[in-house]
Amino acid sequence: MAVVMLDGARARRSELLAALDAVGVIGTWSYHPATGRITLDAALARLYGLGEAGPHEVPFDRFLDGLHPGDREQVSAALARAVAAGDRCRTEHRVLGAAGAVRRVAAYGAVQEAGGPCRGIAIDISDEARGGHDDGAVLDAVAGHCLAARQALGTVRSPLVRRLIDMTLMEVGLELGRLLRRGPP
Numbered sequence: 001m002a003v004v005m006l007d008g009a010r011a012r013r014s015e016l017l018a019a020l021d022a023v024g025v026i027g028t029w030s031y032h033p034a035t036g037r038i039t040l041d042a043a044l045a046r047l048y049g050l051g052e053a054g055p056h057e058v059p060f061d062r063f064l065d066g067l068h069p070g071d072r073e074q075v076s077a078a079l080a081r082a083v084a085a086g087d088r089c090r091t092e093h094r095v096l097g098a099a100g101a102v103r104r105v106a107a108y109g110a111v112q113e114a115g116g117p118c119r120g121i122a123i124d125i126s127d128e129a130r131g132g133h134d135d136g137a138v139l140d141a142v143a144g145h146c147l148a149a150r151q152a153l154g155t156v157r158s159p160l161v162r163r164l165i166d167m168t169l170m171e172v173g174l175e176l177g178r179l180l181r182r183g184p185p
Contacts, residue, residue, distance in 0.1 A: 026173045029107070031060065031118045033083045038063045044122055047103060048095055068094035068102065079109070079118055086114035092125070121173045 027044035031037075038060050040048060045056040048066045064072045071093035082089035088110045095103045109120025 026121060026123045028121055028170070028173075029109070029119070031079055031083075031109070033079075033115065033117065036060050047097075047105070047122075047124060049097060066096055068096060070094070075107075082109060082111050082118050083116070084114060086111045086116070089118065089120075121169065123173065 027041040027047070029041070029044055030039045032039070036059060037057050039055050039057040040050060040063075041055045042052075045051050048063065050056045050058060050063075050066070060076075064076060067075060071091075075091050075093050078089045078091045081087070088108070090109075091107050093105055093107070095105055097103055103124055103126045105122050106125045107120060107122040109118040111118045
């Protein structure tokens with residue numbers, strides 16, 4: 001029974017990752033303060049101009065180089081505060097794309113314990129920002145609750161439970177990405 005559930009969970013995770021990659025507006029990231037590096041999945045690596053294949057692990061300074069100069073300090077400070085306090089963080093920032101294109105991104109992350117890595121999701125909200133409608137409160141609430149659940153389950157030793165909450169986070173993120181692409185009703 002457990003093997004069938006695990007195989008099903010792996011299949012669903014693969015489906016979600018493929019869907020996230022295809023949509024290209026949401027992805028996962030992990031910042032490791034001990035090494036000064038950040039890992040981005042394939043979708044975010046493309047969005048941040050780090051290449052087509054992913055995931056990409058790069059020095060945090062290289063990641064910051066892809067942000068609008070006016071946003072680099074606030075992103076760096078938000079992550080530093082979250083890591084120091086073992087807390088959650090949220091940023092909205094601009095990404096410098098190819099041929100001068102600028103994309104707006106909302107990033108949500110959580111640290112399991114002070115000084116540890118910060119893991120999270122990022123959503124391309126460029127269309128939302130251009131359209132003038134504001135789903136920010138909904139995005140904050142949903143992402144915040146999901147990250148709190150992930151953080152609360154961080155001490156659970158069951159790999160299956162951890163995979164299930166990760167899959168839930170990906171599913172919520174995918175749905176939020178769809179919501180942003182559809183725009184207001």
